[in-house]
Amino acid sequence: MKSEIIVAENAGFCFGVDRAVKIVYNVLNAGKKVVTYGEIIHNNDVTSELAEKGVRIINSLSEIGELSGETVILRSHGAEKNVFELLEEQGVPYEDGTCPFVKRIHRIVSEKSSDGYDIIIMGDRDHPEVRGIVSYCKKIPQICTDDAELEDFLKKKYTKIKKKVAIVAQTTYNISIWGKCKEIVQQLCPEAETIDTICSATSDRQRSAVGLAETADLMVVIGGKHSSNTVKLAEICSRHCKACIHIENADELDLSRIRELMKNNTGEKFIIGVTAGASAPAYIIKEVINQMSEKLQNMDEDFNFEEALDASFKKIYTGQRVKGYITAVNDAEAIVDVGTKHTGYVSLDELTNDPSLKPADVVKPGDEVELIVIKVNDADGIVTLSKKRVDALLGFDKILKAKEENAVLEGTVSSVVKGGVIILYEGTRVFIPASQATARRDDKLEELVKKTVKFKIIEVNEQRGRAVGSIRAVLNAEKDAARAKFWDTVQVGDVFKGEVKSLTSYGAFVDLGGIDGMVHISELSWNRIKHPSEVVNVGDVVEVFVKELDREAGRISLGYKKNEDNPWVKFEEEFHEGDVIKAKVVSITPFGAFVQIIPGIDGLIHISQIADKKVSNIKEVLNIGDEVEAKITEIDNEKKRISLSIRALLEDKAVDEAPESAE
DSSP states (O other): OEEEEEEOSSOSOOHHHHHHHHHHHHHHHTTOEEEEESOSSSOHHHHHHHHHTTOEEEOSHHHHTTOOSEEEEEOTTOOOHHHHHHHHHHTOOEEEOOOHHHHHHHHHHHHHHHTTOEEEEESOTTSHHHHHHHHTSSSOOEEESSHHHHHHHHHHHSSSSOOOEEEEEOTTOOHHHHHHHHHHHHHHOTTSEEOOOSOHHHHHHHHHHHHHHTTOSEEEEESOTTOHHHHHHHHHHHHHSSOEEEESSGGGOOHHHHHHHHHHOOSSEEEEEEEEOTTOOHHHHHHHHHHHHHHHHHHOTTOOHHHHHHHHSOOOOTTOEEEEEEEEEOSSEEEEEOSSSSEEEEEHHHHOSOTTOOHHHHOOTTOEEEEEEEEEETTTTEEEEESHHHHHHHHHHHHHHHHHHTOEEEEEEEEEETTEEEEEETTEEEEEEGGGTSSSTTSOGGGGTTOEEEEEEEEEETTTTEEEEESHHHHHHHHHHHHHHHHHHOOTTOEEEEEEEEEETTEEEEESSSOEEEEEGGGTOSSOOSSGGGTOOTTOEEEEEEEEEETTTTEEEEEOSOGGGOHHHHHHHHOOTTOEEEEEEEEEETTEEEEEEETTEEEEEEGGGSSSSOOSOGGGTOOTTOEEEEEEEEEETTTTEEEEESHHHHHHHHHHHSOOOOO
16 A cells, blocks of 8 residues: 655744753753753653753752752743742842743733733643743733633623733644634623734644644654643644544554554555654654654555655755744844754844844844745755845835835935935835935935935836935925925914024024924014024024914914013003102113113103203213113003103102291
8 A cells, every 4th residue: 555654844843942952952061050940841752861961850949949050941831930030039040941932921911911901811720831821910810721611701700891801822722722712702702802822833833733634544743741732733633634643752653553544544545644742853753754664664665764754844945935933043143943954044144234233133032034045054954044135025026016106115224325325124225315315405414324214216226126215205295295284274373383493683484394484583572682592592492373474475474472471561560650760771862861661661761851950962961771760751551652750750859858938
């Protein structure tokens, strides 16, 4: 009978488990003693190998206090919050191997519960990952194992009253059951937030396993018997396949059962599907396939194990576009899991065009990224990849579309070059000529570096993959739109806050948001000023109001001084005709002297009222700066004029001092 072994596309170590195991080996290679908080992986072969290297396992907080000179490794499941706190308090060195997907759930439940949400966790309440998630909740959450338990809980608690509810799932949760859970939530508690937290590697593994199980005659599921994600994988495959076996390693393979299944098979070909949980290393998967091949070779002369093994694993080649998960990031590169037997590397110069960025600024562990294969080294098991080349291809497609649609794009100015600046947009370099980079030609290009700006594409060379853009086109369009909107809505009396753009001898020009208006010097202050700079400076933000509009000429006259600051109002409240005041001489004319009563209000002492005798030259009697005592003799409110008299005061004094006549 013809036989075929097919390995599921997504099988074996997920990057989170792989990362945690690598952390253990890195610490061991550094010559340090290692203990893991719980099993680093639910796989007896791996844990036995680590035990031979001296790695111990601790399972309680009390054991942390007994450590001496050992480094604690926290597994990919994560740990309760108090474990981290105790390690910090005790000063115990540790490495955090928590999967980034698990950390994301910690962050979600912490933020949501802090905001008053009730948290519901779908998962195994006894699983270490779930216990860790619970510890990050601000109040005790509800844990449900399946859709039936969730439905029962919601019917009892959340059908009559509305509360803020957030629902998350264990990263290895069954995606099929999770789908049912979301349907139940939509029916019974539609205001609740269901947040997809199942690890993408888990969901991909389950989907590919289901697809394979539906066509296979036998599914072999490899992984730890205590591994949550592997147990779920076996359950899923059992529902979609005629037969399914769950083993940890090749030693547990029941070849007699495989022989029996093959004999009873009525089809033309016997298909064996192989998948593996996150706790199964690649070498164990190969050992299992090797063991099966020996039996298949005896029953099928045409079966070639090497060809079957090579065919079962995902191929990769130069120029191929692949998806992968970032497993680690250092100062020089990012390390990627591309789902093959290779280790993927993306150097900094293949991550981004921006020389100011580090790898950690571009990607982080857990990110799913699309890449192009630059080089494959099968001998060393290395594949060299590029992210920026994919970004450039995708970005240039968007640039072409933006040119056709005259759309506005947004990007960061990375550098100043000869003749202009470079903007990075979706991994693609766009050249902006100096004449198109700023609103005014005298603006400095260097001030644009590292700023996010809006621009339009004005020229594209598809053959050379180059694009030319314009920032000024967007600025001008925004200014035109703002000007049109302004003139459609502005009314006399409207109040604006604007920036003083320039000063002249006759006034100040204020930017009202793309439109300039002028405050005449006479409108800047109630006091007499010689230049606008006595009141405002360029760059000041001032509150002004519209005094006059000339829509045809596009001119706006603005007011700045406020009625409530009018010194005449203050004068009317404090002074009356007949009052005797002290005032300072501020100017002298041929017909009299002006004195300042209060700031902004001057009064006139006519030449005939300066003394009780005829005065021909005022400067012989008064000088600027003299303080005099005078009586207010007249107030003209309509013309805002005040008359004062020193003479009247002298005459009053003479009358008061004259001797009384005898009767």
